[in-house]
Ligand SMILES: Nc1ncnc2c1ncn2[C@@H]1O[C@H](COP(=O)(O)OP(=O)(O)OP(=O)(O)O)[C@@H](O)[C@H]1O
């Protein structure tokens with residue numbers, strides 16, 4: 001379902017070129033949980049940005065369900081991200097002075113869903129992540145774990161094909177982190193999405209169906225990391 | 226994103242940063258308050274003169290009289306002698322000059338024709354002075370001596386009761402008649418008979434029976450006057466002629482084409498003066514005062530403009546800060562698929578709302594001060610001075626709306642640079658921002 005062919009990303013190609021992703025060819029099954037694992041600076045986030053259509057590759061191709069992201073216009077990429085991708089970030093990235101409801105509704109508002117759709121979908125999502133009672137609370141007043149629940153709800157409310165989670169538990173204590181991990185895996189199964197977890201945490205990576213190990217921008221055997 | 230949602234989000238963003246936005250809003254408030262006062266004063270002057278004019282005289286009428294001074298004086302000025310030389314009185318030049326001057330005071334047919342040729346002039350009607358001995362009202366014996374004025378069709382009198390006279394058997398009286406003991410209310414005057422008594426050419430009393438068709442509202446001055454249809458004034462003037470005399474008008478009413486602007490009226494006045502007439506025109510005062518009012522309004526508007534211009538830098542600065550503070554949220558919205566255009570609109574609209582609140586608060590202040598303090602005070606001040614039509618600040622709603630829309634538009638424009646920076650932000654870099 002997700003395929004890359006000779007994917008390469010070089011930063012600052014003119015002055016101080018640095019190849020963060022080097023000739024990566026991958027083929028990942030849909031509907032699974034996949035871990036991108038590697039040490040800091042190995043290119044995990046870079047790969048994720050490329051797969052999510054947030055960044056464009058220097059060379060190579062990326063196919064998501066058969067369409068080549070590298071050939072898409074900015075506009076098409078916006079639509080692709082809005083409709084097919086969900087994000088969960090390490091630092092949450094919420095709208096701090098908007099309510100939980102508005103934060104989860106944001107991607108639906110961007111895609112111009114009707115008020116009725118927004119109401120039912122967001123309500124259902126808040127229920128799934130256990131935040132129904134925080135519906136009208138500004139997200140700045142939430143705990144870290146609650147914030148990440150809001151991100152997960154926001155990532156899945158659009159029914160995306162792929163959810164990218166970059167170090168989703170990095171800012172949380174181990175107990176809360178495990179809660180969030182479990183929630184993520186449960187939601188992935190409930191909503192039949194593909195989930196790509198970026199992590200340097202071996203334990204988290206082991207819980208995934210598949211592991212892509214990165215070292216210096218290249219795919220290596222997971223035991224070499 | 227739907228426009229409605231975008232507006233809501235822009236407003237929420239502004240509200241969350243209301244303290245940062247306070248300064249530019251306050252400066253816009255100062256600008257908007259001044260602007261509203263300028264507007265209120267400008268329209269106040271205009272409406273005051275429209276009120277007065279409606280009561281007093283039609284804007285389409287001018288009065289002209291011959292201007293003997295213009296030629297004789299200019300001839301003297303052009304004398305070649307540095308000091309006037311003695312001339313023999315036997316030449317009888319002085320006597321000639323006096324008759325010539327008397328002649329000069331009358332409007333001849335040629336004069337009238339010349340006046341009629343001036344551009345924008347529709348018709349020239351010679352006005353004849355009539356000598357009313359007295360008038361009596363139906364039902365009383367009392368004899369009154371009010372002033373008389375010719376009434377032209379193109380006049381639009383502001384009526385208190387009844388209607389403007391449309392035939393020579395009818396007249397209009399001013400509000401002063403209402404104060405007569407036997408009258409009581411303006412309505413009672415309408416339809417009442419009136420007898421006009423004057424001395425005819427043979428030295429005998431002659432009378433004309435007329436009906437009062439309406440009562441004119443008082444203008445700035447409320448003297449007792451009767452408006453007599455023009456045809457009737459001609460009839461009476463003819464009847465008052467003595468043997469061998471002919472009608473010798475000293476003044477004429479000039480009817481202008483409808484809907485002239487002040488500049489065109491000014492041109493008519495200049496042309497008539499150049500043709501050798503003296504122009505008596507109530508509308509001239511109006512044009513002058515209107516122009517003064519306009520300059521005053523423009524001066525205030527210019528001040529407001531400077532204040533608003535300065536405030537725009539505040540708006541731009543506040544919006545720059547807003548973009549800077551929200552760079553991660555911008556990154557997030559773009560990651561979630563928001564287009565650059567929508568991000569641009571979101572921030573430009575946030576700036577426009579700074580303009581909106583500045584305008585609304587400023588207008589609110591100017592309006593409240595005018596409506597609750599200045600206007601009542603001015604009304605009292607003028608009525609103490611015995612003036613019926615007081616100067617008041619007037620705020621036409623469409624202009625108030627124009628201020629709001631205008632300030633929103635320029636605040637929008639002032640925000641375009643920061644908004645463009647937001648629109649162009651790269652989501653990954655924006656998200657990585659510490
Ligand atoms: N915008 C950029 N310009 C230049 N170099 C960059 C840029 N972004 C990333 N890099 C470099 O690319 C390499 C890979 O970065 P990336 O963020 O993908 O690492 P990562 O595996 O996610 O690390 P971490 O676990 O610390 O998040 C790093 O060496 C980094 O310095």
Ligand SMILES: [Mg+2]
Nearest residue numbers: 044045046166
């Ligand atoms: Mg990373």
